Amino acid sequence: MKLPSSIKPDNMKNLVNHFPQLLTTLQIESSILNTAREFHKEGLNGICFLGMGGSSIAGNYVRALLSKESKIPISVTRDYLLPTYVDNKWVVIAISYSGNTEETLSSLSMANEVGSRIILMTSGGKMAQESRHPIIHLPEGLQPRAALPLIFSAVLPVVESLAGMKITNFQYLEEVLIKKSNTWNEWRAPPEDIAESFIGKTPLFIGARHLAPVAYRAKCQINENSKALAFHSEIPESNHNEIESFVQTNECSVMPVFLRSGLESTKISRRTDVTYDIYSEMGLGPMNLVATGKTQIEEMLLLTQFLDMVSVELAELYEIDPVSVEKIKELKHRLNK
Numbered sequence: 001m002k003l004p005s006s007i008k009p010d011n012m013k014n015l016v017n018h019f020p021q022l023l024t025t026l027q028i029e030s031s032i033l034n035t036a037r038e039f040h041k042e043g044l045n046g047i048c049f050l051g052m053g054g055s056s057i058a059g060n061y062v063r064a065l066l067s068k069e070s071k072i073p074i075s076v077t078r079d080y081l082l083p084t085y086v087d088n089k090w091v092v093i094a095i096s097y098s099g100n101t102e103e104t105l106s107s108l109s110m111a112n113e114v115g116s117r118i119i120l121m122t123s124g125g126k127m128a129q130e131s132r133h134p135i136i137h138l139p140e141g142l143q144p145r146a147a148l149p150l151i152f153s154a155v156l157p158v159v160e161s162l163a164g165m166k167i168t169n170f171q172y173l174e175e176v177l178i179k180k181s182n183t184w185n186e187w188r189a190p191p192e193d194i195a196e197s198f199i200g201k202t203p204l205f206i207g208a209r210h211l212a213p214v215a216y217r218a219k220c221q222i223n224e225n226s227k228a229l230a231f232h233s234e235i236p237e238s239n240h241n242e243i244e245s246f247v248q249t250n251e252c253s254v255m256p257v258f259l260r261s262g263l264e265s266t267k268i269s270r271r272t273d274v275t276y277d278i279y280s281e282m283g284l285g286p287m288n289l290v291a292t293g294k295t296q297i298e299e300m301l302l303l304t305q306f307l308d309m310v311s312v313e314l315a316e317l318y319e320i321d322p323v324s325v326e327k328i329k330e331l332k333h334r335l336n337k
Contacts, residue, residue, distance in 0.1 A: 056146030099125020
């Protein structure tokens with residue numbers, strides 16, 4: 001398949017602006033969904049995502065989104081090894097945008113050995129040469145991190161079919177995101193203002209439940225697009241350890257950024273409010289970014305696109321190319337020697 005002509009693969013801001021459209025660009029073949037439904041009828045003990053970097057994040061989103069409804073476990077593996085609990089009763093979804101990610105190919109080989117039922121997703125490489133398993137073909141030419149909306153829009157319906165659930169309407173989600181992203185009027189400030197507040201700071205993105213993977217995504221985007229340090233954590237877990245780490249000094253100039261949901265439970269809302277107040281009293285200058293979508297998936301995608309744009313704006317402030325990943329390339333080069 002080809003990308004829409006308005007998309008420029010070498011322009012990260014263009015790609016972020018097209019985030020909503022990318023949610024509906026990839027049309028999954030009916031045979032893939034039929035295969036997933038057959039696996040559901042046959043019975044399965046779990047679903048395991050294999051992937052690294054930008055190719056794996058969709059698995060985290062799916063797991064967080066469906067954790068309340070799915071009656072089977074969903075796991076995400078970023079390693080050379082397949083967890084020993086994954087066997088022929090599990091379905092493995094292996095994602096490698098390039099098709100050559102060595103960790104993913106290694107764990108995929110192990111899934112083949114134990115007889116797992118497998119669905120692949122790739123734009124080419126060694127994985128595309130597989131003939132034993134159904135393949136979801138991705139368009140070539142993107143950075144894996146920019147392909148998140150493409151990947152997510154494909155794997156969510158597959159997992160929903162595997163779990164016997166109703167399939168999500170991505171056409172509706174595209175419309176919601178286009179409307180909201182035209183003004184960004186939900187946020188405290190536009191992306192460029194948030195990016196400017198990160199200059200000289202190390203953002204610590206903090207999320208709870210369905211926004212925890214969005215916090216992780218934001219950290220990765222600042223790392224890769226902005227070439228800057230960033231971290232992520234999760235409430236309530238961080239209240240049992242991380243909160244103590246700022247007592248002495250804030251040598252890293254950490255800036256807590258709380259990702260807030262309009263659908264928060266009373267306990268999570270209260271805990272986050274108190275944590276915010278404590279960090280304010282400590283002089284950390286925390287920030288709240290609140291998404292007010294009608295559903296969890298709306299909130300996840302709205303915050304994701306917004307923070308993706310923040311990372312691109314920060315790259316512009318640092319006068320660096322957000323597409324370039326020279327250190328990653330150098331690492332791969334040395335590993336291949």
